[in-house]
Amino acid sequence: MPYSPEEKKICQALSKVAFIVVILLVFSLIWMYFAHLYWIVFEEVTRTGIFWTSIGLIIAFGVLFDLIKSSLTSPGFSTDLEIPVDKHEICEICKYYKPPRSHHCSLCEKCILEMDHHCPWINNCVGYYNRKYFYRFILWVIAGSAFLAIITAPSIFIIAFNPLEFEKQYSENTKKIIMFVFSLGFAVTLVVGLLLGFQAYLIVTQQSTVEYYKKRTINPGYCRRLVSRIAVMLSKKEEKNRI
Numbered sequence: 001m002p003y004s005p006e007e008k009k010i011c012q013a014l015s016k017v018a019f020i021v022v023i024l025l026v027f028s029l030i031w032m033y034f035a036h037l038y039w040i041v042f043e044e045v046t047r048t049g050i051f052w053t054s055i056g057l058i059i060a061f062g063v064l065f066d067l068i069k070s071s072l073t074s075p076g077f078s079t080d081l082e083i084p085v086d087k088h089e090i091c092e093i094c095k096y097y098k099p100p101r102s103h104h105c106s107l108c109e110k111c112i113l114e115m116d117h118h119c120p121w122i123n124n125c126v127g128y129y130n131r132k133y134f135y136r137f138i139l140w141v142i143a144g145s146a147f148l149a150i151i152t153a154p155s156i157f158i159i160a161f162n163p164l165e166f167e168k169q170y171s172e173n174t175k176k177i178i179m180f181v182f183s184l185g186f187a188v189t190l191v192v193g194l195l196l197g198f199q200a201y202l203i204v205t206q207q208s209t210v211e212y213y214k215k216r217t218i219n220p221g222y223c224r225r226l227v228s229r230i231a232v233m234l235s236k237k238e239e240k241n242r243i
Ligand SMILES: [Zn+2]
Pocket: 091, 092, 093, 094, 095, 096, 103, 104, 105, 109, 110, 111
């Protein structure tokens, strides 16, 4: 079912916000690393410190590069194809030729070749032409979040079992940053790791996320209903303002 104009506006706005949040988060984490984490983990400039910092920077560059690449690369629109004479399956929504295994995206308002899903974090659909960048982006994100969780784990151990020793050396602010970075790194590794496992299953079974859900006739429901409710609430607010 296509989105209503209000739902579409909300989803498109959320998609843009999510994309900006990821970029800001990566830069904030780089700043936190150099301002706090490095000095707690390595204490001074050492060869080991430089080595692990270089690894961290390569991962951060990989995250940003593949985020932007998967966002800016067209997933493959049916409108970019020449319509074959012998095939006339037409999309009921965009009224354009619908190639096999393509799916109409209500946010991009076009049919996408081998559409996987519309990803708010990259503010784009994941389809035939940009999925390799998306998979790489997922791998970089897991590497980056695991890196952050591992380098902050020893400090978390001290905070948990010997808090007085930590407080003697570092400020309350540093403690909060360490706890935030560790929690974020741990949670993202877990969640995106599960997503990677699911994507690996889809690759092995040669299907997209859309096809997987279609087969099971699972209602994508919850997020959709949430967006619907927000759209209704916003339109009521507009009506109130008019009165
Ligand atoms: Zn379509």
